[in-house]
Amino acid sequence: MRLPQKFHWLLLAICWIVGGLANESLAADRPNILFCIADDWSHNHAGVYGNTWVKTPAFDEIARRGLLFTRAYTPNAKCAPSRAIILTGRNSWQLEDACNHVCNFPPKFKSWVEALASNGYACGFTGKGWGPGNAKNARGQQRQITGKAFAGRKQNSGIRGISNNNYSANFADFLKTTADNQPWCFWYGTTEPHRGYQYGVGVAKAGKKLSDIKHVPAFWPDNETVRNDMLDYAVEVEHYDTHLGRILEHLKAAGQLENTLIVATSDHGMPFPRCKGQAYDYSNHVPLAIMWAGQLKKPGRVINDYVSFADFAPTFLEVAGLNSSKAGMQAITGNSLMDIIASEKQGQVSPQRDHVLIGKERHDIGRPNDWGYPIRGIVKNNVIYIRNYETDRWPAGNPETGYLNCDGSPTKTLLLNGRRDGTLVDYWKMNFGKRPTEELYDLNQDPDCVKNLATDKKYAKLKDQLAQEMITRLKNQQDPRLTGNAGYFDTIPFVNGGNVRFYERYMKGEKIRAGWVNLSDFEEKPLD
Numbered sequence: 001m002r003l004p005q006k007f008h009w010l011l012l013a014i015c016w017i018v019g020g021l022a023n024e025s026l027a028a029d030r031p032n033i034l035f036c037i038a039d040d041w042s043h044n045h046a047g048v049y050g051n052t053w054v055k056t057p058a059f060d061e062i063a064r065r066g067l068l069f070t071r072a073y074t075p076n077a078k079c080a081p082s083r084a085i086i087l088t089g090r091n092s093w094q095l096e097d098a099c100n101h102v103c104n105f106p107p108k109f110k111s112w113v114e115a116l117a118s119n120g121y122a123c124g125f126t127g128k129g130w131g132p133g134n135a136k137n138a139r140g141q142q143r144q145i146t147g148k149a150f151a152g153r154k155q156n157s158g159i160r161g162i163s164n165n166n167y168s169a170n171f172a173d174f175l176k177t178t179a180d181n182q183p184w185c186f187w188y189g190t191t192e193p194h195r196g197y198q199y200g201v202g203v204a205k206a207g208k209k210l211s212d213i214k215h216v217p218a219f220w221p222d223n224e225t226v227r228n229d230m231l232d233y234a235v236e237v238e239h240y241d242t243h244l245g246r247i248l249e250h251l252k253a254a255g256q257l258e259n260t261l262i263v264a265t266s267d268h269g270m271p272f273p274r275c276k277g278q279a280y281d282y283s284n285h286v287p288l289a290i291m292w293a294g295q296l297k298k299p300g301r302v303i304n305d306y307v308s309f310a311d312f313a314p315t316f317l318e319v320a321g322l323n324s325s326k327a328g329m330q331a332i333t334g335n336s337l338m339d340i341i342a343s344e345k346q347g348q349v350s351p352q353r354d355h356v357l358i359g360k361e362r363h364d365i366g367r368p369n370d371w372g373y374p375i376r377g378i379v380k381n382n383v384i385y386i387r388n389y390e391t392d393r394w395p396a397g398n399p400e401t402g403y404l405n406c407d408g409s410p411t412k413t414l415l416l417n418g419r420r421d422g423t424l425v426d427y428w429k430m431n432f433g434k435r436p437t438e439e440l441y442d443l444n445q446d447p448d449c450v451k452n453l454a455t456d457k458k459y460a461k462l463k464d465q466l467a468q469e470m471i472t473r474l475k476n477q478q479d480p481r482l483t484g485n486a487g488y489f490d491t492i493p494f495v496n497g498g499n500v501r502f503y504e505r506y507m508k509g510e511k512i513r514a515g516w517v518n519l520s521d522f523e524e525k526p527l528d
């Protein structure tokens with residue numbers, strides 16, 4: 001039976017009204033999401049972890065009123081791939097081009113921010129979102145992959161190397177644009193403590209002392225240069241924390257603290273040799289605190305579960321009442337953290353969260369053919385197992401092209417000069433030298449990962465178990481490197497045209513800019 005035309009209109013009107021009411025009540029129930037991400041901040045470098053030379057009162061407050069995670073890891077310790085994992089809930093080896101640094105972000109991988117934006121959330125960001133690289137949709141238009149940019153407010157920190165983005169004021173601007181009953185998500189992304197730094201500012205301006213540092217990682221010499229470099233990094237971490245504190249104040253003033261899920265972390269570890277861009281504990285292990293004042297039971301819990309950056313996307317979808325297919329996203333590999341948030345337990349909350357997978361392909365260029373340095377690894381029971389797949393390549397990049405996968409720094413310069421004059425050759429080897437196929441570190445005894453146990457017979461069984469578990473899990477995740485297409489990642493285009501085929505062009509004498517390293521980082525001749 002055909003309904004008369006006017007009944008069609010009536011039915012449609014009823015649907016609009018009921019649908020609108022349903023959306024509104026859903027909106028009122030859905031929390032806001034505040035995602036706070038520093039750029040290159042290592043695990044343990046916050047007061048609440050017991051650190052004495054990095055002051056982080058805002059992060060500490062989030063942990064005290066929420067949850068502090070002791071085993072949070074990014075699977076890939078470089079800006080673009082790490083952020084791609086956060087945005088999609090998939091590991092970097094499951095993200096095609098977005099596995100690599102400076103890439104095209106495939107349009108097929110929708111981000112949770114885009115999913116929330118198309119499901120009633122107001123979504124904004126300030127500072128660093130995803131990148132470096134291109135994130136365009138299938139029609140070639142710029143995506144709002146971390147939301148709409150808020151960048152109008154500027155300030156001068158008085159410290160060279162710190163951005164003039166007044167992050168917290170930009171957040172306040174965003175908050176003013178949101179409607180009363182509309183949930184929102186905001187991505188607060190600093191460019192601190194990414195380099196460069198103003199050398200000596202920690203001592204000269206921030207009142208720090210070289211003796212404040214209780215432990216210099218065993219893979220660097222303990223001297224004034226390194227300690228200054230670490231304190232200058234601390235000043236930039238504190239800049240992130242200062243704006244985090246102001247953002248919390250804005251939330252309190254707006255009466256929105258209770259209904260906001262706050263996640264505070266970093267994309268990966270510190271921008272120092274053998275840290276950022278590698279796959280050791282200082283590379284992938286990051287600070288993480290989560291607070292949801294209105295919902296958390298037993299705040300102040302310390303969580304020892306292994307959690308991965310792939311777990312964020314499903315968490316945010318769950319609190320927004322979505323799943324990956326409803327959200328229009330690709331299948332998600334991570335597991336929502338809501339079981340931990342809703343629990344009253346501390347320590348190990350979920351027995352299944354007993355490991356994380358880590359790995360990388362190409363980060364910065366500078367090797368022949370724009371090749372990467374492929375690694376996969378697993379962290380379990382405080383042991384890291386690492387497999388290096390192309391051991392003829394240089395882990396931090398070729399010496400004659402400036403070791404481009406290690407940002408220029410006073411510590412890097414010190415180590416490079418120490419090889420040249422023969423005083424720090426062993427340190428240089430740890431930070432820049434070629435590596436064996438397998439590495440195994442016991443984090444209980446050796447948190448700095450300097451004593452490789454992979455050839456120690458006592459650990460042979462454990463090493464084989466970890467290797468087998470890693471391989472099985474990666475195959476289940478269809479990692480091309482483990483499923484017969486290992487060379488795939490080296491074929492992905494590097495999208496900064498000025499630096500494509502850097503090695504070949506530089507070796508032919510072309511002067512190419514590589515602003516993130518120092519001119520003195522380039523060795524005069526190849527070292528092998």
Ligand SMILES: [Ca+2]
Nearest residue numbers: 039040079267
């Ligand atoms: Ca970074």
